[in-house]
Amino acid sequence: MIFGKIKTRVLWLDGRIGHTTYLMFFLTFVNFIIISFNFLIEDEAMLHDIIPSMWIFAIIFIVAYIPISILIGRWHRYTQLSAEYVILHEENPILANMIRTLLDVQTGVATKEEIDEFRKTMTDIENNKS
Numbered sequence: 602m603i604f605g606k607i608k609t610r611v612l613w614l615d616g617r618i619g620h621t622t623y624l625m626f627f628l629t630f631v632n633f634i635i636i637s638f639n640f641l642i643e644d645e646a647m648l649h650d651i652i653p654s655m656w657i658f659a660i661i662f663i664v665a666y667i668p669i670s671i672l673i674g675r676w677h678r679y680t681q682l683s684a685e686y687v688i689l690h691e692e693n694p695i696l697a698n699m700i701r702t703l704l705d706v707q708t709g710v711a712t713k714e715e716i717d718e719f720r721k722t723m724t725d726i727e728n729n730k731s
Contacts, residue, residue, distance in 0.1 A: 634659050699723075 638658045642648045652658045690696055702719040705711035711719075 634662055637662070695722075 635655070638655045642652050642655075642658055652661065699719070699722075702711060702715060706716060706719075
């Protein structure tokens with residue numbers, strides 16, 4: 602029964618990641634380009650003479666945006682991501698359960714059933730059956 606709930610949660614997580622990372626990113630990116638063109642270029646006669654088409658504006662914007670976003674992403678990966686992983690591991694109940702079981706095995710507190718359950722969980726994780 603618990604594995605059915607986990608599979609449902611995995612599908613829910615996959616849907617949310619696909620939605621936020623890919624679909625909504627694309628839609629908000631296009632929306633931002635359209636709004637920026639309308640407010641910055643279309644109403645300003647001098648800028649509209651330089652950049653007469655939204656397609657030209659979009660190309661210029663994307664050419665500038667991609668390197669800037671790569672630099673910011675690299676900065677985030679090298680500075681912020683390590684802190685996020687530390688916090689994530691501190692709040693991970695599976696990791697805490699694994700460490701507690703290992704300590705119980707080392708100190709002789711764990712029962713054979715707990716050890717077997719731990720071994721089954723590790724096998725399921727290794728076989729990607731979460």
